[in-house]
Amino acid sequence: MPKYQLIIMRHAKSDWSEAGRSDFDRPLTNRGKKAAKQMGKWLKQEQFRIDRILCSPALRAKQTCHRVVNELSLPETEVHWEPTIYDASCNDLTTLVKQYSKGIYTLLIIGHNPGLDQLLCHLSQDPPPVDNSGKLLTTAALAVLNYGSRAIAVNAHEAQLRYLIRPKKL
Secondary structure, eight states, X not given: OOOEEEEEEEXXXXXXXXXXXXXXXXXXXXXXXXXXXXXXXHHHHTTOOOOEEEEOOXXXXXXXXXXXXXXXXXXXXXXXXXXXGTTOOHHHHHHHHHHHOXXXXXXXXXXXXXXXXXXXXHHBSSOOOOOTTSOSXXXXXXXXXXEXXXXXXXXXXXXXXXXXXXXXXX
């Protein structure tokens, strides 16, 4: 029987060089493009079967998602572009997880901080480890929360953090 899992991924490194560009329309840097592809390859290597993808429609999140989906050979029709993810609070994200996880085993959500950090801390049984600079979900990092044979839920501290992968560690 497949396990129930929630995968939380922060968008890859975005480009701040263009002064007049809105936050929503910031693209990925070359480093970000490489990291997003690398994380997609890791998901494929670990043989994650993703049933549904929720992604922010902000350009940097979309570009991250396109690279991950391409590496996993998934059709883009699997992606739900969810405007609420952009600038989402932890409560917004738990509402989305509850709504979109019904009837599936593995949900991938791609979005932004600080909401994703807060969601990960809320759901994980144990405090997730930060990196050397004190950050949790660095750009392009992903966390895999395992629910075992229980359906994905949003109750506090109910999931086991199986992986917290940062691109610099691959």
